[in-house]
Amino acid sequence: MEKKVILLVEDNPDDEELTRLAFEECRVANKLVVVRDGQEALDYLFLTGAYADRDASEVPQVILLDMKLPKLDGLEVLYRVRADERTKLLPVVVLTSSKEEKDIVESYELGANSYIQKPVDYLQFTEVVQQLGLYWLVLNQTVTTSHQ
Numbered sequence: 001m002e003k004k005v006i007l008l009v010e011d012n013p014d015d016e017e018l019t020r021l022a023f024e025e026c027r028v029a030n031k032l033v034v035v036r037d038g039q040e041a042l043d044y045l046f047l048t049g050a051y052a053d054r055d056a057s058e059v060p061q062v063i064l065l066d067m068k069l070p071k072l073d074g075l076e077v078l079y080r081v082r083a084d085e086r087t088k089l090l091p092v093v094v095l096t097s098s099k100e101e102k103d104i105v106e107s108y109e110l111g112a113n114s115y116i117q118k119p120v121d122y123l124q125f126t127e128v129v130q131q132l133g134l135y136w137l138v139l140n141q142t143v144t145t146s147h148q
Contacts, residue, residue: 005031006137007060009041009077010095011069018122019064022129030061030137038072041065042080045087060090062136065112067096067103075106082111089143091136 006028010016016034023032035041041063043049047056063081067074074094081087093114094107107115116132119125 004061004137005033005058007041007044007063008032008034009036009038009063009065009069009074010034011036011066015066015118018125019129022126023133025126026130026133028129028133028137031058033058033060037070038074038077040071041069041077042072045081045090046084061142062091062093062132062140064093064095064132067094067098067107075103075110078107078110078112091140091142093132093136095132 006023008016008019010019016036020032023030033044035044040050044051044054045060045063047054065074065077069077072080074096078092078094081090081092088111091113092111093116094103094112095116095118096103097118099117104115116128119128
């Protein structure tokens, strides 16, 4: 049986902690897996590198992807996720501090499902995470991996 996880691709420890706290406060029960750079995200998704032996049944229900990442940026991660048959249908939400028009356009051109600018205020951030959890983890219908 698949274990539904949230994959958070975030290199900022403060934003990671805020996201964890917001999910806890909103009672999101899904396991939160955190990777801290673009290459680590791909290793997790494709079971390579440090994640070669991870439980393949832990399929992300949604990927929360920052744009500004070490090693590989969010756009490159998004490109590679969409280019691979195994991951091309996974929901990807760009969750970033960038509000640059070119980042928004490129994200959607590469197949992002949503683009959300991180609110600076904690209460607003918690509200965004609550809405993300409700929509992507409860309301949204996804394709099972047998179809991917």
